[in-house]
Amino acid sequence: MALWGGRFSSDTNADVAKYSESISFDKRLYRHDIMGSRAHVKMLAKAGIIPQESADAIRKELLNIQQEIESGNFKYDIALEDIHMHIESRLIEILGTEGARVHSGRSRNDQVALDIRLYLRDEIDIIIGKIREFQAALVDTASRHPKQIIPGFTHLQHAQVVLFAHHLLAYVEMLDRDAERLADCRKRIDVMPLGSGALAGSTLPLDREFVCQELNFSRVTRNSMDAVADRDFAIELASALSIFAMHTSRLSEDLILWSSQEFDFIELDDAFCTGSSLMPQKKNPDVCELTRGKTARIYGSLTALLTLCKALPMTYNRDLQEDKVALFDAIDTAEQILAVYPPMIASMQIKPENMRAAATDPALMATDIAEKLVELGVPFRTAHHRVGSFVKWCKENGKALDETTLEEMQITIPEATEEFLNLFDPDMSAGKRNITGGTGFDAVSSQLKFWQEKLG
Numbered sequence: 001m002a003l004w005g006g007r008f009s010s011d012t013n014a015d016v017a018k019y020s021e022s023i024s025f026d027k028r029l030y031r032h033d034i035m036g037s038r039a040h041v042k043m044l045a046k047a048g049i050i051p052q053e054s055a056d057a058i059r060k061e062l063l064n065i066q067q068e069i070e071s072g073n074f075k076y077d078i079a080l081e082d083i084h085m086h087i088e089s090r091l092i093e094i095l096g097t098e099g100a101r102v103h104s105g106r107s108r109n110d111q112v113a114l115d116i117r118l119y120l121r122d123e124i125d126i127i128i129g130k131i132r133e134f135q136a137a138l139v140d141t142a143s144r145h146p147k148q149i150i151p152g153f154t155h156l157q158h159a160q161v162v163l164f165a166h167h168l169l170a171y172v173e174m175l176d177r178d179a180e181r182l183a184d185c186r187k188r189i190d191v192m193p194l195g196s197g198a199l200a201g202s203t204l205p206l207d208r209e210f211v212c213q214e215l216n217f218s219r220v221t222r223n224s225m226d227a228v229a230d231r232d233f234a235i236e237l238a239s240a241l242s243i244f245a246m247h248t249s250r251l252s253e254d255l256i257l258w259s260s261q262e263f264d265f266i267e268l269d270d271a272f273c274t275g276s277s278l279m280p281q282k283k284n285p286d287v288c289e290l291t292r293g294k295t296a297r298i299y300g301s302l303t304a305l306l307t308l309c310k311a312l313p314m315t316y317n318r319d320l321q322e323d324k325v326a327l328f329d330a331i332d333t334a335e336q337i338l339a340v341y342p343p344m345i346a347s348m349q350i351k352p353e354n355m356r357a358a359a360t361d362p363a364l365m366a367t368d369i370a371e372k373l374v375e376l377g378v379p380f381r382t383a384h385h386r387v388g389s390f391v392k393w394c395k396e397n398g399k400a401l402d403e404t405t406l407e408e409m410q411i412t413i414p415e416a417t418e419e420f421l422n423l424f425d426p427d428m429s430a431g432k433r434n435i436t437g438g439t440g441f442d443a444v445s446s447q448l449k450f451w452q453e454k455l456g
């Protein structure tokens, strides 16, 4: 008989039992469920709601149950629906009526809200730690090639010369915002809902502040109805993870392009690639491709959570049980991404000569010529037009931009001097962009220093 079976006269339909169970996915909350129950009964005794001896016995037995679960000896039964009822009924099985006091002043509605918050707090800390490792791997790779030039792209067309390190540090910035978003989301997770009961609080003199302190939360929830109905924090987390995944998907796209025969800028280590069952020569960047795919999956979790909540009347509705399916999948997937990326970045080989050869395309320096004209007092729009005409002239005359004589250059750029012929040095082009945030050697070296210090 289910723990709630008092008012029922027939058993649950077998398919309904399968349909409504959540133990298959919420069993991972066992540790947090036990942590919450131990704090709850400690408070119940302190507030004089249950005898101290009952609380002591329950607290001790909960630890034994934790051991039972961790050693693999715990028996699961879908008739007991979820992790909360599994632990409570085991407690009652061992302690009899003493164990039956654990649920005083509590509902599974506030219990599950507490468990998820406790669990997510821990997972966020793990994820932020792994994002820091990921950033460190990128910074380390960047610092091993501090002056390496590559073509920078807009519209996937050669745009201007940049440093490879600058390109990698762009991803470090993205990941930093991801860590900040997660830390911000954690603030709203770090609120203690227990004591909200099913929806209306409790007639018992529960000491919520005490439980809050015991479990190291920053404050208690202010509204019992909101506390059991709210899944904003889950949506926020899925959203932060979606943005994080989108960043890794973009990085993946760069790595896929860079490792193609056409670019040939990098080679990913064999350990992070797979072959083809048919074509013997193939070495495919599957990890990167899978990351693009898994990003879609995390977006799916976000969409599921948003849709799950959008039409729910107040307060708790059983629909909310499905929150964990989406949430856990998003977390697991993000953690999988975070497990493979730092070592993949750390082990990737870069091909300096190929990067350099692509970056010596003189067309990448066209903007430098226009800016030189601006320095000489030519209005930028005029300068832009002149250089555009110069590019056209070169094209029509079958010359690269750096193959003309000064006289030829002066046909379209009358202000050009000898100095202009030296503007096609790609190292100089990238290296001298030293204003804050630029790709210059000095600017990037101070960015590298900033990140090395920050990531320690």
Ligand code: ARG
Residues within 6 Å of the ligand: 022, 026, 081, 082, 108, 109, 112, 318, 320, 321, 322
């Ligand atoms: N397994 C449920 C969930 O995950 C726990 C709360 C159930 N509450 C209820 N009144 N049926 O949402």
